[in-house]
Each structure stands twice: as structure tokens, then as C-alpha cells.
Amino acid sequence: AAPEWERRGLGGAEARLCVALCDAAGYLAGPALEVIGVASASSASLAAADGAVKDAVGEWLPMSRAAWRRFAERAATERRLRAAESAWSGVPLTLTPDHLRVVPREPRAASAQGGQDDAERVGEVGGLGRIAARLQTLRAQVAACALASHVERSEQAGMLARFAGARPAVAQVAASGDELTDTSAQAIIALAEWAYRGASPDTLAIARQALAEMLPAGAMLTLTQLGDAAGPALDAARANLAIYLRKATKRYFQLRATAQQTVNGFAEATRTAVASLTSDVTDNLFRTVGLIVGVLIAWLIQPSASLTLVKIAAALYTAYVVFIMLYLLRARQARYRMERNGLDDTLTAMSELTPTERERIRKPARAAEAHFERYYRLTRAMYLVLAVAGGLFFLLMFTPLGQAITPHVAR
Numbered sequence: 001a002a003p004e005w006e007r008r009g010l011g012g013a014e015a016r017l018c019v020a021l022c023d024a025a026g027y028l029a030g031p032a033l034e035v036i037g038v039a040s041a042s043s044a045s046l047a048a049a050d051g052a053v054k055d056a057v058g059e060w061l062p063m064s065r066a067a068w069r070r071f072a073e074r075a076a077t078e079r080r081l082r083a084a085e086s087a088w089s090g091v092p093l094t095l096t097p098d099h100l101r102v103v104p105r106e107p108r109a110a111s112a113q114g115g116q117d118d119a120e121r122v123g124e125v126g127g128l129g130r131i132a133a134r135l136q137t138l139r140a141q142v143a144a145c146a147l148a149s150h151v152e153r154s155e156q157a158g159m160l161a162r163f164a165g166a167r168p169a170v171a172q173v174a175a176s177g178d179e180l181t182d183t184s185a186q187a188i189i190a191l192a193e194w195a196y197r198g199a200s201p202d203t204l205a206i207a208r209q210a211l212a213e214m215l216p217a218g219a220m221l222t223l224t225q226l227g228d229a230a231g232p233a234l235d236a237a238r239a240n241l242a243i244y245l246r247k248a249t250k251r252y253f254q255l256r257a258t259a260q261q262t263v264n265g266f267a268e269a270t271r272t273a274v275a276s277l278t279s280d281v282t283d284n285l286f287r288t289v290g291l292i293v294g295v296l297i298a299w300l301i302q303p304s305a306s307l308t309l310v311k312i313a314a315a316l317y318t319a320y321v322v323f324i325m326l327y328l329l330r331a332r333q334a335r336y337r338m339e340r341n342g343l344d345d346t347l348t349a350m351s352e353l354t355p356t357e358r359e360r361i362r363k364p365a366r367a368a369e370a371h372f373e374r375y376y377r378l379t380r381a382m383y384l385v386l387a388v389a390g391g392l393f394f395l396l397m398f399t400p401l402g403q404a405i406t407p408h409v410a411r
Helices: 002-008 046-056 065-085 115-125 129-147 182-196 201-214 223-301 303-349 355-361 363-396 400-405
Strands: 017-021 025-029 033-038 087-089 103-105 150-154 158-163 169-173
Touching (some): 002 129, 129 169, 223 363
Antiparallel strands (some): 025 033, 025 103, 150 158
């Protein structure tokens, strides 16, 4: 009957539906649907219609604008999840099981004057129990379609709800729904409510898997048979979700600890690389001073060979510094980049961690990266200055100024 509701424009995503029945008495209250039975012993004339409603209807269901807005947002979220995780072939449906949820409310107490006679006549007219039962059946049918993986229209059987998985089965959703018992309807509704609670695809997948395990493979089922399987499936789904959450929580903290250890290891390795860079620079500066002192001592011992010795020393020193820049420094920078990219790939692969949490865990590594890059630039600049100075000094030895620096050679 749900497609007929859609065709007639009854209810809808953002609308509340109020139905007045003239041949019954009572009140069915729901967030999106209200059924008012206005039949009463005092409804003999049009002037008494207002009194009939007051007599037949119990306390009205309070529904504020804020409460309706929350209900509409929750229903929209459920529809988006249903559309993303299910396939509906030619069956547009905006109704959710909650749109059809109603609760019977007792009529007001009969008045003191002739109240007992009025109550008896109202009882003869009939209450809304049958309407509530039919709405419960329709609600169960909508819930069954929401649990199915694929829903399609059938000319002979109304609609077919297909349940995929290791044990695929098909449930026939007949238009009348007379074959559905109250217990089965409640089981199907309860499972669908649990599956869509929180709008989580994981919860819906667990509910569908638990239901599929309870269904006979390849069978054509009635909704009563589906309801018989929905009860045990709900218990199994709750147990599976608890196991899933425990494992997920354990894995989450394991991944978080692993991520922190990886970041700390990267930061420690980066700090070690910076210490190695500064140590090499200090050692090379000492070597530079030693080379200068050695050249001076050689000049004092044998001044005639000082110009040639200075040229050789300058050439070797320049080549040594250029080798450090082109090989050693580039190798250390490449290693740093590989470790940084490896850290990024490791954190990205941990999908259980949110981007904000990954960024917070990576914070110590950011400081270590800035520390390394700053000292790498300084180290490279110092080696570049030494290489340029050595090269210029080597070229200077071939100019008259070089002859002036070593006057003993000219003599």
C-alpha cells in the first residue's frame, strides 16, 4: 500500500498527516501521522461535532516545531542511508517506518450525565484497533523493504524484497499484508530500527548479515517467515556489533600507539641526522684549519715549493667540499625525504584515525622536520661558501697576486 500512499500524496518527507474517521472513535497519535475517530453518541447533529471530537479523542500528542524538525532530519538521514546502501527498482518511497508509528490513546472519560450510555454507544460504533493493526502491518512492510538489499515491483506479488549475501532469499511483500502476524511485524520493525539507528552503514551491514544467516537460502518467504527470522537476527546483530566495537576499539588504540611510536621514531632519527650534519661541519672546519696550518708549515720548511703545494691543496680541498655537497648531503636529504614520505604513507593507511587526530599525532614530527630543514640549509650554505672560497683561492694562485703571496718562488 505504500506506493498508493505516495500516489495520493499522503504523508511525505516534510508533511504531517491528520486523518479524521467518521465511523470510529478514538485517537492514534504519532509524530508524522494522527488518526482521529470522531464518531460519538453525541454526533447526531452537526452542532455537536466539536463535542464528539472532544469526547472521542484522548490527550493530544504534543509536537513542537523543534521536535518535528529533529524528526524530519532523522528521517532524511535514514532515507539517504537507505538510498546509498539499497537498490530500489521503480519504487519511489519517502516514507520510513517512523512515519507510520502511532500509539493508541484512550478517549476522555464520559461525562457525568448519561456518560455510561454514551460510552456504550461509542463501543458499538467501534474503535481504531483495526486501523492501528493495519498501520502496524504497513510499517512492518516498509521496514522489511528497508532491510532488503534490493526492492522491485512485481505484477503478481506486489513487491519483492531481495536479501543478498551468502544465503540469498526473497520475501514477498503483498499489498494486503494479511499474512503478517503482530509478533512478526514487531520483530521486523525492531530489527529495522536497530539497523538504521545512528545512520551507520556498518550497523546496517551487520543487521543484514545477521538476518541473512537466519534465512533459508534461495527460498521465497512470507513476511511472517521473515519476522520469525528477524527476532533471532536482532540478538545476533547486537552480539556481532559488540564484538565489532570491541575489536575496533582495540585496533584503534593499537593503531594509535603504533602511529605515536612511528612518529617518535621518525623524530628521533631526524634529530640524529641533524646532529650528524653539525658534527660533520665541525669536523670539516677543523680539517680546513689543519690544511691551512699544514700548508704554512710546508711553506716554512721549503718555500720554493709553496706555490705548487698551495695549488694542489686548494684543488683537493675544493673537490672534497664539492663531493660532500653533491654526494653526502644529497644522500642524507634523500633519506630524510624517504622517511618522511614513509611516515605520511603509514599514517594515511590508518583509516581508523581521523585527519585531525593524525595531524595531532604527527605534531612532534613537524617540529623535527623544521629542525632538520633549517640546519640542512645552514650546512649546505656553509659548504657552498667553503667550496667557492677554495675554488677562488685555487684560481688566484694562477694570477700575479698568487706570485705576490709566495715571494720566495720568484727569488
